[in-house]
Structures are given as structure tokens and as C-alpha cells.
Amino acid sequence: MIRAEQLTLSYRDGQRRLPVLKGISIHINRGEWVALTGANGCGKSSLIRTFNGLKIPTGGSLSAAGLDLRSPGNRTAVKQHIQLVFQNPEAQTIGSTPFEDIAFGLENRGLSREAMLAQIEKVLHQVGLTHKAEADVATLSGGERQRLAVACCLALETEMIIFDEVTSMLDPAGRRDILELARKLWEQGTTVLWVTQRMEELAESPRVAVMSQGKILYDGDTRTLFYSSGLPDALGWPSAPAVRIGQLLQAKGWPLHSLPLTEKDLEAVL
Numbered sequence: 001m002i003r004a005e006q007l008t009l010s011y012r013d014g015q016r017r018l019p020v021l022k023g024i025s026i027h028i029n030r031g032e033w034v035a036l037t038g039a040n041g042c043g044k045s046s047l048i049r050t051f052n053g054l055k056i057p058t059g060g061s062l063s064a065a066g067l068d069l070r071s072p073g074n075r076t077a078v079k080q081h082i083q084l085v086f087q088n089p090e091a092q093t094i095g096s097t098p099f100e101d102i103a104f105g106l107e108n109r110g111l112s113r114e115a116m117l118a119q120i121e122k123v124l125h126q127v128g129l130t131h132k133a134e135a136d137v138a139t140l141s142g143g144e145r146q147r148l149a150v151a152c153c154l155a156l157e158t159e160m161i162i163f164d165e166v167t168s169m170l171d172p173a174g175r176r177d178i179l180e181l182a183r184k185l186w187e188q189g190t191t192v193l194w195v196t197q198r199m200e201e202l203a204e205s206p207r208v209a210v211m212s213q214g215k216i217l218y219d220g221d222t223r224t225l226f227y228s229s230g231l232p233d234a235l236g237w238p239s240a241p242a243v244r245i246g247q248l249l250q251a252k253g254w255p256l257h258s259l260p261l262t263e264k265d266l267e268a269v270l
């Protein structure tokens, strides 16, 4: 789905060039769930914006959904296959009601009115917003707006959704809802790239990529990251309670695959 090789990106800062991506190589297969993490300003948002043509890399090669993004025409075409859901839910609604917002994205797709209505109904149901179809978007909660953004992606039958720190402005219930929705879509075949700084969300992901200062420091199995890479300590990450207990079990000789990452894993262990 994504093949990035030695990707570089620089921004202009007056006369200077500010290198933000410094040779990133990452492959994401169709149907995978990958988490991407790293400190503020390390380049996560810049990287994911290259994946759907919103930012143009300065160097390296990048193909997404089988399209070579060095070609300008493909940077528009890729948006049909790969969509982003942003951190700030208010920044991504255009219509005045959820119905209108979804319809807006479907306008240029040449659907009949019946097909369009059926598609809107289907995706509103998928994200649990049927009852809010005609509500004023200004009255939606942050979590409902996130789910509306996901509905817009689904309406376009997008193959991959990149969630850019979507839980950072939500309360615990809203966080759980959007994570569960993403998981459901993943189980149905959508490729998910989940950008987060929350340990508990990383722990839920089978694969984690860790960025620092424009480079990828780690890309692989989540248990290996937490239990044998030494990276979380080196980066000063606070340990999740399940991992703290897991480290005690590890010292007693428990094998890596049995060590807990989440509270659910811990319950199973205990």
C-alpha cells in the first residue's frame, strides 16, 4: 500500500532549508495496522501528508496505492485511496450537517441520487451517526466529528485511513469509540496507520514505527520494542503498568510472546 524509500522533505525557512524528513524508508502492506509515534516536531505529520499527496517529498521515491507520487497527476488520484483524519475535528468539516458533509465528498463521483443517498445512509450507520444526519455540525461533539470524518472516508470507499493523533482532543469515551471504529474497519479490510503518542494505543498495535528528528529509529514488532529494544527507556517514555509488570515476569524467564502489553493481556496473564 505504501512504499517509501529514502524519502526526504525540507521546508523553507526564509533563506534556509529546514530538513524535516531525512531518508525515511517504510513499507506498509495492504490490510496492515501500523502505529507511528515520536516526539512533537519529529516529522510524523509531514511524513503522513506525503502519503496522500498533500506534501511533495524533496527526494527519494514514494508509491502509495500503487501510484508513483513523483508524478503530479497521481497526487490527486491517490486521495481516493488514502485518506487522512486529522487531530482537530473542526478543521475537516465542510457541510453544515453530517448528511451534507458526506454528500459534498461524493458530488464529483457521478452517482445517481438514489445511489448517493444509499451510500450516505450506509456510512452514517457504520459510524453510528444515523440519528445525527441532519444535525448542525456545530452541535456535534469532538468524537462525533471524528466519526463524521471517518464516514466521509468510507463514503469514498478509501482503502487506507491515516488517523493523525485523532484521540488527543477527545475524552476517554470518545477515544475508545474512535479506536473501536478504526479496529472494526481494519477487521473489514481497511489498512490503518495510527499516529499517536499514547502508550496504551501503541500497545494495541501489532507493529510500531518510532520516529525521531526526521528518521525512523525502530520499525517492527511491538513486544520487541517494549521488552528488548531498550528504546522506550532511551527516549524517556513512561512505562505502561502492564509493561512494568511484564518486565518482572521477563526477569523470571517468561518468553517474549507471553509478556503483556495491555491491561487485557495482563488480565489474561493473571
Ligand SMILES: Nc1ncnc2c1ncn2[C@@H]1O[C@H](COP(=O)(O)OP(=O)(O)OP(=O)(O)O)[C@@H](O)[C@H]1O
Residues within 6 Å of the ligand: 011, 012, 018, 020, 038, 039, 040, 041, 042, 043, 044, 045, 046, 047
Ligand atoms: N509548513 C511548514 N513550514 C515550515 N516548517 C514546518 C512546516 N510544517 C512543519 N514544519 C516544521 O517541521 C517539523 C516537523 O513538523 P511535523 O508537524 O511534521 O511534526 P510532528 O511530529 O507531526 O509534530 P506534532 O506531534 O507536534 O504534530 C517541525 O519542526 C515543524 O515546526
